[in-house]
Amino acid sequence: MGSLVVSKSRTCIKHLCTSWVVNPLYFRPTLAYLPQQSIMHTVRFIINPHTQYYSTKGDKQAHDRVAKEKGFTPRTRPAFPNSVFTAGTAKRTAEYMKKRAGVDTEELSNNTPARGRGSVKVALPDHPLTTSEWAKVKESSSKPERFEMQMMEGLLATNADINIAKSLLAYVVQDKGTVSYELLLRYLTLCVTGGHHSEVFDTYDIMKTCFKTLDTGASSLFIKGFSQTERWREALMVLEGMKKALLPSPRNYSDTIAGAALHGDTETSWMLYDELLELGLVPNQDTWQCLFQSGITQRGQEDKLFSVLSHMRDNQIYPEEPLIQTIKAWFESLPDQKWSGKFSYVAPSGECKNCKTSLESIQLTEEEYAALKDKVMKKVIEGSDVFKKTTPEELQSFKSFVKQRPPFDIVIDGLNVANTTPKATHSETLLAVVSELEQQGLNILVLGRKHMLQPSRNWDRQNMNKIKQKAHCFFTENISEDDPFLLYAALHSGVHCNFLSRDLMRDHKACLSDSATRRLFFKWQRGHQLVISHYVPGKRVRFQRILAYDTIVQTSGGSWHIPYDENRGDRATYEVPQKWLCLTQEH
Amino acid sequence: MMFLRSCSLALRCRNPRVSIRAFSSSRSAGKDALDLDAWKTVMRSQALREQSESESPSRSALDDNRELVEMWHQAGKFVPKNITDEQLEELARLATRSAKKKYLKFLAIKESHKISKKEKQEKNKSEREAETVTFKENVKEGECEQEAPKNTFLLRFWSSSGDREQSWRAAQAMRFGQPLVYDMSYEHHMSRREMENTVAQLMESEGWNRRAADPFHLHFCGLQPDGAYLRELCRRYGPQTWDRLLITATERTHVEMFPQQDLVYLTADSKQVLQAFDHSKVYIIGAMVDRSIHSGVSLANAKRLRLTTARLPLDEHLDWECGAKNLTLDQMMRILITLKHTGSWEKALEFVPKRKHTGFTGVTKSRFVPNDSSRSRFPAGAQSRTDGRKKQAERDKCWEHRD
Numbered sequence: 001m002g003s004l005v006v007s008k009s010r011t012c013i014k015h016l017c018t019s020w021v022v023n024p025l026y027f028r029p030t031l032a033y034l035p036q037q038s039i040m041h042t043v044r045f046i047i048n049p050h051t052q053y054y055s056t057k058g059d060k061q062a063h064d065r066v067a068k069e070k071g072f073t074p075r076t077r078p079a080f081p082n083s084v085f086t087a088g089t090a091k092r093t094a095e096y097m098k099k100r101a102g103v104d105t106e107e108l109s110n111n112t113p114a115r116g117r118g119s120v121k122v123a124l125p126d127h128p129l130t131t132s133e134w135a136k137v138k139e140s141s142s143k144p145e146r147f148e149m150q151m152m153e154g155l156l157a158t159n160a161d162i163n164i165a166k167s168l169l170a171y172v173v174q175d176k177g178t179v180s181y182e183l184l185l186r187y188l189t190l191c192v193t194g195g196h197h198s199e200v201f202d203t204y205d206i207m208k209t210c211f212k213t214l215d216t217g218a219s220s221l222f223i224k225g226f227s228q229t230e231r232w233r234e235a236l237m238v239l240e241g242m243k244k245a246l247l248p249s250p251r252n253y254s255d256t257i258a259g260a261a262l263h264g265d266t267e268t269s270w271m272l273y274d275e276l277l278e279l280g281l282v283p284n285q286d287t288w289q290c291l292f293q294s295g296i297t298q299r300g301q302e303d304k305l306f307s308v309l310s311h312m313r314d315n316q317i318y319p320e321e322p323l324i325q326t327i328k329a330w331f332e333s334l335p336d337q338k339w340s341g342k343f344s345y346v347a348p349s350g351e352c353k354n355c356k357t358s359l360e361s362i363q364l365t366e367e368e369y370a371a372l373k374d375k376v377m378k379k380v381i382e383g384s385d386v387f388k389k390t391t392p393e394e395l396q397s398f399k400s401f402v403k404q405r406p407p408f409d410i411v412i413d414g415l416n417v418a419n420t421t422p423k424a425t426h427s428e429t430l431l432a433v434v435s436e437l438e439q440q441g442l443n444i445l446v447l448g449r450k451h452m453l454q455p456s457r458n459w460d461r462q463n464m465n466k467i468k469q470k471a472h473c474f475f476t477e478n479i480s481e482d483d484p485f486l487l488y489a490a491l492h493s494g495v496h497c498n499f500l501s502r503d504l505m506r507d508h509k510a511c512l513s514d515s516a517t518r519r520l521f522f523k524w525q526r527g528h529q530l531v532i533s534h535y536v537p538g539k540r541v542r543f544q545r546i547l548a549y550d551t552i553v554q555t556s557g558g559s560w561h562i563p564y565d566e567n568r569g570d571r572a573t574y575e576v577p578q579k580w581l582c583l584t585q586e587h
Numbered sequence: 588m589m590f591l592r593s594c595s596l597a598l599r600c601r602n603p604r605v606s607i608r609a610f611s612s613s614r615s616a617g618k619d620a621l622d623l624d625a626w627k628t629v630m631r632s633q634a635l636r637e638q639s640e641s642e643s644p645s646r647s648a649l650d651d652n653r654e655l656v657e658m659w660h661q662a663g664k665f666v667p668k669n670i671t672d673e674q675l676e677e678l679a680r681l682a683t684r685s686a687k688k689k690y691l692k693f694l695a696i697k698e699s700h701k702i703s704k705k706e707k708q709e710k711n712k713s714e715r716e717a718e719t720v721t722f723k724e725n726v727k728e729g730e731c732e733q734e735a736p737k738n739t740f741l742l743r744f745w746s747s748s749g750d751r752e753q754s755w756r757a758a759q760a761m762r763f764g765q766p767l768v769y770d771m772s773y774e775h776h777m778s779r780r781e782m783e784n785t786v787a788q789l790m791e792s793e794g795w796n797r798r799a800a801d802p803f804h805l806h807f808c809g810l811q812p813d814g815a816y817l818r819e820l821c822r823r824y825g826p827q828t829w830d831r832l833l834i835t836a837t838e839r840t841h842v843e844m845f846p847q848q849d850l851v852y853l854t855a856d857s858k859q860v861l862q863a864f865d866h867s868k869v870y871i872i873g874a875m876v877d878r879s880i881h882s883g884v885s886l887a888n889a890k891r892l893r894l895t896t897a898r899l900p901l902d903e904h905l906d907w908e909c910g911a912k913n914l915t916l917d918q919m920m921r922i923l924i925t926l927k928h929t930g931s932w933e934k935a936l937e938f939v940p941k942r943k944h945t946g947f948t949g950v951t952k953s954r955f956v957p958n959d960s961s962r963s964r965f966p967a968g969a970q971s972r973t974d975g976r977k978k979q980a981e982r983d984k985c986w987e988h989r990d
Contacts, residue, residue, distance in 0.1 A: 128623065149663075166623035173626035178633060182663035206630045215658030245651040246684050387887035479858055479886065 083544050084504070084531050087571035087578055124154045128167035131174045148172055152186040162196050181211055185218055192225040200225040204234075214238070216246060223252050227259025235259055236268075247279055254287040261294035269294065270304055277311075285323045292326045296333045305330065309562075313553040316519050318577050324564040331560070331583050338586045339560075346561075346580055350549035354582040357559055359549035362527035363495060364520065372520045373491045380511045381484040390480040398474060398485055405445075405472055407493040410437055410530070412471075413486050413501035414448035417532065418458075420502070424537040427452075427463035433500070433532070434470050436541045444471035445489055447482045483508055490528065498546075500530040504574055523550060526576070551576040559584045648679045656691065666691040667698040677779075753797045757833035760802040766869045767796075767803035767923065768841045768850075769916070771810045773875040776884055784876040785916070786819040792920035793834060799924045805834040807874075808841040816874070842892055845869045852889035853919070855912045856882065857896035860903065864926040872919055901939065903948075904932050910943030 082089060125137070138147045148168065155165050165187055172179050184207060191199040204222060207214060214222065219242045226235035235256050242248045253276045260269035269291065276283055288308060295301045309327075312319065319327060328341040344354035351358055364372065386392055417433050418426035430446070437444055446467060453475060455461045467473065476482050483501075487508065490499040505525060512518050527546060534542035551563045560583040565571055652675050659666045670678075674694060681687050769789065777785065789807075796802045810817055821829050841850060852871045853861070871894070873885035889896045899922065901912055914922070918938050925935040933947060 163623055166626070169626040170623060173629045177629075179626060179630060181658075181661040185662050202627055206627060210630055210633060211658075211661070213654060213658060215655070215662045217662055217664075244646075245648070245655040246687070249684070385884075385887050387890045388883045391890060479856075479890070 082533075083547065084502075085526050085575050087565070087575045089575060090572040091570050124151065124158060124160065125164060126160075128161075128163045129171075130167070131171045134168065134171035135175070148183055149186070152183055152190075156186055156190050156193075159190075159193065162190065162194060162199065165190055181207075181215075185215075185221075188218060188221050188225075192221045195228065197225065197229045200229075201231070214241065216242065220249070220252055220255075224255045227255045227262070230263070232256075232259035232263055236272075247281070250276065250281045250284050250287070253281065254284045254290070257287050258290045261290045264298070266294055266298055266301060270301070285320050288319070289323050289326050292323070292330045296326075296330050299335075302334070309553055309555075309560075315515070316522075316552060318563055318565050320565045320568050324562065324581055327562065328581055328583070339583050340586060341581055341583045344580055344582045345578065346549060348545055348547055350547075352561060352580065352582050355559055355584045357556060357561075359561060360552070360554050362523060362546075362548060362550045364524055364527075368520055369491075369495060369524075372517065372524060375512060375517045376487055376491055376521070379513060379517075380508045381488055383511055389484050390476065394476060394480060398476075398488070401474055402489055402492055406443060408445045408472070408489060408497055409442040409493075411445045411447065411486055411489045411493070411497065411499040412437075413482065413499070413503065414446045414452065415482065416501045416503055420532055420535050421537070425460065425463075426458040427460045427467070428537065429535065431463045431467055432535070432537070433541050434467050437500075438470045446471050446473045447486050447489070448473065448475050449478050449480075449482060450475045451478050498528045498530050500532070500543075502531055505529075506574060522574070526550075649675045652678050655687075659691070664688075664691075665695050667694040669698070670694065754833060756800075757797050757802055760804045761833055761835070764802060764804040765866060765927070766806055766845065767920075768806045768808050768845075768869060768871040769874045770841060770852075770871050770885075770888070771807055771814075771816050771874050772840070772888065773873060773884065774811070774815050776875060776877075776881055778879065781876045781878050782815050782819055784878070785874055786816070786823050788876065788916035789820070789874060790823060791917040793832070795917060795920050795924065797833075799928070801928060803924070803927075806841070806844070807834060807836040808839065808844065808871075810836050810838060812838060841869070841871055842894075847894070850894050852885065852894045852896045853898065854885040854889060854896055855898050855914075856886040857889075857898040859895070859897045860900050861897040862900070864923070864930060866927070870923065872916065874916065876915075877913060899936075900932065901936070901944075904936055905939065905944040906946055906948055907944050908942070910940070914939065 123137075125133075129137070138144055141147045141150070143150065151168055152165065154160075155168070169179055169183070169187060172183065184203065188200070188203050188207075191203060200222070204226075207218065219238050222238050223235045226232055226238070239248055239252060239256055242252065253272055257269045257272050257276075260266070260272065273283070273287065273291065276287070291301075291308065292305060295305050311317075331339040331341055342354045344352060346352055346359060350361065381389065381395065383389065386395065412430075412433065414430055415426075418430045420429055424432075434444060434446065452459045453464065474485070476485060483503065483505065486499055486501065487505070490497050505521075509518055509521050509525075512521060530546065531544045532541060533544045534540075553560075553562050555561070560581075562581045562583070563577045564579060564581055565577050566579055571577060649672065653670065656666050656670050656675075656678075660668055678687055678690060681690060769792075774782070793805060796805055807816075824832065837844070849867065849869045850871060851861075851865075851868045852873075854873060871889075873888065875885065877884070886896060898912075899914075901907060918940070921938040922935045925938070926932070929935070936947075
């Protein structure tokens with residue numbers, strides 16, 4: 001796989017050049033024309049910044065490389081390898097795979113997007129027309145019955161002058177005698193996005209009187225429109241009216257809270273926020289931004305804002321770029337507390353670069369560990385039907401197996417590890433990994449399936465015998481899943497036990513029913529999962545480093561550390577961000 | 588000028604009570620503003636005529652949902668115009684906004700199908716009437732260009748004759764034919780929509796079976812008398828047809844009805860490959876539609892009862908592209924019937940949807956590999972059916988094709 005080929009390239013290029021000199025071979029993807037296929041492949045792999053280069057330079061450069069995709073220099077190596085849980089890793093890997101497969105990403109983006117409803121190109125007037133002029137345009141249009149809707153949607157799409165829309169409505173009234181709800185709704189959208197508040201009020205009166213109730217779309221628009229004006233309290237009434245068949249969305253609440261905060265009524269805004277949480281909705285980042293913003297201008301909300309921060313901690317939510325700036329501004333605006341904030345990184349040992357304090361450890365407490373063990377047994381391994389993943393007899397025999405043996409230091413997912421590279425047979429790879437770990441003096445458990453014991457090209461009998469001598473082995477039935485056994489063995493061997501697999505265990509995490517347990521599982525996984533970063537047959541096996549600290553909003557009395565997302569699009573949900581806001585108090 | 592007069596006239600005609608401010612303001616200056624806001628006064632005047640709905644104190648969830656659907660329809664969203672009470676109850680049971688929207692979209696599509704069908708019927712009817720009218724006129728006039736309906740000695744083959752023939756064959760299969768079992772024990776794994784889909788597929792597969800030259804003896808095993816399966820089947824078939832259907836539907840399970848060594852459970856998750864059709868075995872198919880993927884449920888059932896399992900040799904005969912290896916029930920039926928009649932996998936696997944594969948491999952694989960270590964023996968393109976642990980390269984191949 002990728003890691004293998006990189007190392008291979010390093011060995012062959014090492015012969016070509018004496019030291020880490022910039023080699024033209026590194027940078028040119030056009031080396032596809034090289035006769036030697038192997039070098040072409042290896043060089044392509046080098047371009048992938050996901051692979052690790054060991055650096056003697058400082059961590060700052062390493063972090064830069066983590067953040068950016070281009071601009072690596074072959075002399076530098078990051079101080080620690082990129083973890084599979086780092087923000088942006090999955091996206092980079094996906095892009096790299098696409099490039100490698102030869103799919104041109106530009107081609108894909110040039111595809112014309114599918115046309116939606118009402119996107120037929122019609123000629124829109126640029127000034128208000130009279131009714132007779134509108135009638136003429138309608139006659140010349142292709143679809144007379146949808147004419148008004150098309151026109152209005154076109155005006156909305158181009159964000160045209162409000163008077164043109166008004167003239168259209170005047171024409172419709174003259175033509176048909178009334179304006180339909182749909183048309184009024186589109187007109188309302190134009191008013192709200194354009195900020196024409198008097199129009200919004202008029203439309204509200206008209207809609208209230210002409211139609212039975214408002215639908216959800218109109219309600220949302222009115223809430224948004226009213227919150228920007230001095231009649232913001234009426235938005236609350238509309239919100240109440242929305243609660244009949246459907247719950248209001250977090251966006252509606254965000255608008256009302258913004259309206260209340262903008263007009264200085266902090267009590268109402270906090271009441272709405274509590275209601276939002278009670279209903280079980282997830283607040284938007286904009287909501288928090290409004291609240292923190294109002295906290296800057298109006299005193300007395302400190303403890304409520306601190307409770308927002310603890311809510312973010314409990315739910316493992318990371319603020320995004322605009323919100324983190326507002327939080328920083330709020331902290332710095334607190335009178336006579338003299339907070340000062342700086343954006344920084346954290347070293348792998350858990351020390352903040354800015355203030356040198358140690359962050360919280362990633363290890364779980366005793367109670368958390370016991371609870372996790374219990375939940376994993378019940379939900380992941382047994383689940384609703386124990387037959388789905390294994391059989392009761394097999395589970396029982398594995399439990400007694402684990403009980404008899406001394407606690408393991410590392411549990412290996414045999415099949416996953418064996419598939420690391422296509423260059424060597426499976427048994428060879430597994431033997432290399434097991435030997436490496438045995439040299440470090442660890443007590444190893446290898447999990448596999450019964451077919452591995454059958455001699456074949458991939459599973460050589462000699463290698464398997466050597467593995468059996470070096471480590472404890474357990475082989476499940478071919479139709480059973482071996483991942484649950486891996487988790488069971490790792491959890492029951494104690495807090496120090498790590499497990500080795502490239503699998504992100506997302507399907508097993510999803511079996512856990514409540515989000516608190518899932519976060520615990522994720523925390524345990526980040527602290528205990530080893531992933532092979534480098535392997536080349538004949539060379540040493542290298543592993544990705546496990547970070548010693550927990551990426552979560554945390555405080556230690558005199559300082560606050562808040563991790564944030566620089567770019568939400570880059571980070572997958574199973575990854576954690578790398579950048580932090582470090583807030584310290586001066587004495 | 589003309590417009591203004593007509594506008595004011597219109598206002599006056601509609602509602603004489605509304606004071607016409609048009610003439611009070613100066614025409615030259617406020618003319619544009621007047622034109623633009625005229626519609627508001629018209630709308631407001633309309634409101635006075637509308638009856639205000641009094642809010643009844645007891646509003647049920649049904650009323651709320653009905654109002655929701657009505658207003659969404661007025662706002663132009665894709666929802667049905669008319670909705671029945673059962674559908675409203677179903678809607679009230681759905682919790683989230685997106686679930687409601689999806690259900691309403693489904694109802695709107697059904698409604699639009701009905702409306703277009705009705706329109707087409709009426710159009711055909713009017714066309715036919717016009718034809719007969721012209722024909723009669725021609726006859727009256729004596730110019731018979733079109734001839735009268737012919738007399739012929741060839742008997743017409745009515746569809747009821749075909750039905751009778753098929754029923755006799757089905758009855759014969761019930762006494763002497765090979766059994767085929769549909770296992771109806773997946774009620775709790777499926778949602779309402781999946782249940783409806785399952786029953787539709789069962790109906791189709793029963794139809795294909797009946798039309799075959801040598802039908803199976805169909806068993807619906809594990810059919811609980813108060814379960815969702817039976818309810819849906821009766822609703823779709825109708826009570827008379829369901830009673831007269833020439834299949835065996837029992838509450839007993841397949842292990843009770845047949846000896847254990849004869850049973851083979853066909854499931855896509857199995858590791859054993861079906862090599863050839865065995866006419867002495869009883870094949871079991873799980874009557875489940877898994878739109879929400881529950882992988883391994885049917886295999887779990889088979890494991891619990893310690894039955895032999897098998898999967899179709901899809902990888903061995905087809906160059907698989909992208910798509911689930913779970914086939915629908917009617918596809919399975921057609922494959923098994925063809926297999927029973929001809930014994931040829933090429934003919935049988937014609938019924939696998941063509942979008943999922945690029946064609947037959949053409950390579951005669953003499954040895955079918957029964958277990959997981961087969962990964963090395965297949966050519967690079969074929970995706971071997973593993974337990975979900977696929978190689979990175981193969982997974983990417985699938986992504987590329989999707990892209």
